[in-house]
Amino acid sequence: MSSTGSLFGEDNLTKHHIEDIIRVLKRMSNKVDKGDLDADLLPDHQHATKLLSSLGMSLNGIDDKDARGRILSYFLQRIGQPIEGEALRTIAGISEWPRRIRELRVELGWKIKTQKTGRPDLPAGVYVLESAEQDEPHDRGISDQVRLEVLQRDQSRCQHPGCNWSTADRSEGDPRFTIELHHIHEIADGGSNEVENLISVCNVHHKAIHSRNPATLAWLREWSKT
Structure with missing residues (x-):
């Protein structure tokens, strides 16, 4: 399991675990919506932390007492739902809320997409958290500008032969x-976050790459030579 795992992956999580975690996160988000940011949030935060810790995971920045945590908690209650930037600004309560979202996406690997970062079908100024699963640490650190250039080059489609999914x-x-970005040459092997070292793949083929699927790895080696 990765350091964060997946709430909906095949990591031996029971339905009870999942429902309990989401129930806690929803209570936290509801309190944020009501402006109730006092110490009453602490038991919920501790409970969620304990649950995830028992499963080898962590809240990775979920703390409703700071703007980034409030934004993330709000997103987690609305996975897959488009959210207007104005709503996120209100939840954050600070003028630099876009920076907090970039931190969640770039530094912590949350799959928050916009029109320019992988979801061209979304209206401008709208955000969506596509999954409760975070990017692996080695797939983080890609700037929004580089991400946009790679997606434009690949037309926001999976480059795996026969897929072409968007x-x-x-x-x-x-x-x-x-659609996710994969490093041709892994960061651990000296690879960079430059456009030339990144390729667009759907989440299924990205998982196949990291699962060391022989056919997928053979394709990737050939692609890197072009």
């Missing part, structure tokens, strides 16, 4: 739900 092709029952 978020506009979503359909019920299809495990593909987002």
Whole structure:
């Protein structure tokens, strides 16, 4: 399991665990919506931390006493739902709320998408958290400008042969739900976060790469030579 795991992945989480965690996060978010940011939030925060810790995960920045935590908690209650920037500004309560969102996306790896960061179908100024699963640490640190250049180059489509999937092709029952960026040469092996070292892939083929699927790795090696 990764350091954060996936609330909906195949990491041996029981339905009870998932429902309990989400119930705690919703209570926290509801209190934020009501402006109740006093010490009453502490028991919920501690409970969620204990639950996730028992599963080898962490809240990774969820703290309703700071703006970034309030934004993340709000997103987690509304996974997959488009959210207007004005609502996030109100939740954050600070003028630099866009920076907090960039930190969540770039530094902590939360899959928060906008029109320019992987969801061209979204209206300008609208955000969506596509999953409760964070990017792996080695897939973080990519600036929004570089991300945009890679997505534009690849037309926001999965580059795996025979896939060509984009978020506009979503359909019920299809495990593909987002486009992610993969490092051709891993950061651990000296790779960089430059456009030339990144490729767009759907979440299914990205997982196949990290699962060391032989056919997928063979394709990636050939692609890197072009």
